[in-house]
Amino acid sequence: MFAIISxxxxxxxxxxxxxxxxxxxxxxxxxxxxFTPVLVGGDQTAFGDDAGKFTVxxxxxxxxxxxxxxxxxxxxxxxxxxRTGHRQAYTAIKITGIKA
Numbered sequence: 452m453f454a455i456i457s458x459x460x461x462x463x464x465x466x467x468x469x470x471x472x473x474x475x476x477x478x479x480x481x482x483x484x485x486f487t488p489v490l491v492g493g494d495q496t497a498f499g500d501d502a503g504k505f506t507v508x509x510x511x512x513x514x515x516x517x518x519x520x521x522x523x524x525x526x527x528x529x530x531x532x533x534r535t536g537h538r539q540a541y542t543a544i545k546i547t548g549i550k551a
Contacts, residue, residue, distance in 0.1 A: 452493030454507050454549050456486040465546045467527050470512060475540040482511045482546060491549065513545040 460473025476484060486507040491497045497505060513516045524533040535540040 452549055453497070454488040454489070454492070455490040456462070456488050456506065456507050458486065462489060465507065467546055467548055469546045470543055471546070472541040472543050474542070476511065476542040476544070478511050478542075480511050481509075481515055483547075484509045484511060488549070504551060507546060508548045508550065509544040509546050511546050514540070514542050516540050526546065 453464055453465050455462050458476070459461075461474070463473065474525055478484065486509065488505050488507050491505050517540075519536045520537050520543060522535050522537060525531065
């Protein structure tokens, strides 16, 4: 059985036991988090209002930051050059169950 959950403006396809990285969430490692799925597939297929009857439960594994991404700005003719870096914060979660 799988479900599609929405977190941080993105959608993720998850099954029980998966560990995924989502946008940073509140909570410490070991805390429980519940998601309302967008779609549920497998033994029972549900989407829209029917998917609201299901709950995807997860556990926070860790918080961290991704790899550094460098952003370069350049304007020709005026010797304008800038280089900045960015590291996106994430939360790793483990899917513990999909329940009706």
